[in-house]
Amino acid sequence: MNETLKGLLERTSLRRFSARPISPEDRLAILTAAAAAPTAGNQQLYTILDITDPALKERLSRTCDNQPFIARAAMVWVFLADFQKWYDAFQEAGCSPRRPGPGDLLLAVDDALIAAQNAVTAAHSLGIGSCYIGDVMEQCRVHRELLHLPEYVFPAAMVVFGYPEPGAAPGHKPERLPLEGILQENVYRQLDGAQLRRLFARQTAREGFDAWMDAFCRRKYNSSFSREMTRSVREYLASFDGDGT
Numbered sequence: 001m002n003e004t005l006k007g008l009l010e011r012t013s014l015r016r017f018s019a020r021p022i023s024p025e026d027r028l029a030i031l032t033a034a035a036a037a038p039t040a041g042n043q044q045l046y047t048i049l050d051i052t053d054p055a056l057k058e059r060l061s062r063t064c065d066n067q068p069f070i071a072r073a074a075m076v077w078v079f080l081a082d083f084q085k086w087y088d089a090f091q092e093a094g095c096s097p098r099r100p101g102p103g104d105l106l107l108a109v110d111d112a113l114i115a116a117q118n119a120v121t122a123a124h125s126l127g128i129g130s131c132y133i134g135d136v137m138e139q140c141r142v143h144r145e146l147l148h149l150p151e152y153v154f155p156a157a158m159v160v161f162g163y164p165e166p167g168a169a170p171g172h173k174p175e176r177l178p179l180e181g182i183l184q185e186n187v188y189r190q191l192d193g194a195q196l197r198r199l200f201a202r203q204t205a206r207e208g209f210d211a212w213m214d215a216f217c218r219r220k221y222n223s224s225f226s227r228e229m230t231r232s233v234r235e236y237l238a239s240f241d242g243d244g245t
C-alpha cells in the first residue's frame with residue numbers, strides 16, 4: 001500500500017495533545033497543502049482563521065459544547081466559507097453582482113471543507129494529529145459575532161491540530177459502514193427497512209437495531225445542540241437570500 005493510502009486509512013481524530021507548538025515549517029506545509037486543494041473555478045471561496053489568542057481559544061472551547069481539548073490544541077483553525085471577498089471584489093471593480101444565494105454558500109462550504117481535509121491529511125503525514133469540531137457551525141450565530149464575520153462568511157468547520165501527547169496510544173478508529181453501504185450505481189435507490197437493518201448490522205448487533213437507533217436518535221439527531229444548529233443555520237440562511245437573479 002502506498003504512503004498516501006496508508007495515511008488516509010490509519011488517521012484517527014486526536015483529542016490529547018502535547019504542549020509542543022507546531023513548528024513554522026510544519027504550519028506552512030499544512031497551509032500550502034490546504035491552498036492546493038481543488039476549488040470551484042479556482043476561486044478559493046474560503047478564509048482560514050488562525051486562532052492564536054489564548055483567550056479566544058478558551059472561549060471557543062466553551063462555546064463549542066465545552067470541549068476543553070480545543071484550548072489545549074497547539075493550532076486552532078476555523079475554515080470559513082467566504083463569498084464576501086469575491087462579492088466585494090466584484091463591487092470594487094464596478095460590476096453589478098447579484099446577491100449571493102444558498103447555492104453560492106454551499107459552493108463556498110464545499111471549498112472550505114475540501115481545503116480543511118487537505119490540511120488534516122497533510123498534518124497527519126507530518127505526525128500532527130487533528131480533530132474537526134462541528135459545533136462551530138452548530139453555534140453559528142454566536143461564532144459569527146465572536147469572530148466578526150460579515151454577511152457572506154460562514155463558519156463551515158473548525159479543526160484543531162497538535163502533536164500527540166507523549167506515550168499516548170493511537171486513538172481507536174470507529175468502524176465504518178460496509179463499503180456497499182456507501183456506493184450505489186448510476187441512480188439513487190432509497191433503502192428499504194430490511195436493507196437498512198443489514199447496513200447498520202455491525203453497529204447495532206449488541207443492542208439490536210431498534211434500541212440502538214432510538215438511543216442514537218435521542219442523543220444526536222434530536223438533541224438540543226442539533227436542534228440549535230438547524231435553528232441558527234436557518235436564521236443565517238434567511239440573510240443569505242439572493243435568488244440568483
Ligand SMILES: Cc1cc2nc3c(=O)[nH]c(=O)nc-3n(C[C@H](O)[C@H](O)[C@H](O)COP(=O)(O)O)c2cc1C
Pocket residue numbers: 011012013015067131132133134135157171172173174
Ligand atoms: C464535521 C465534523 C464534526 C466533528 N465534530 C467533533 C466534535 O465537536 N468533537 C469531537 O470530539 N469530534 C468531532 N468530530 C470527529 C468525529 O467524531 C470523528 O471523525 C468520527 O468519530 C470518526 O473517527 P475518526 O476521525 O477517528 O476516524 C467531528 C468530525 C466531523 C467530520
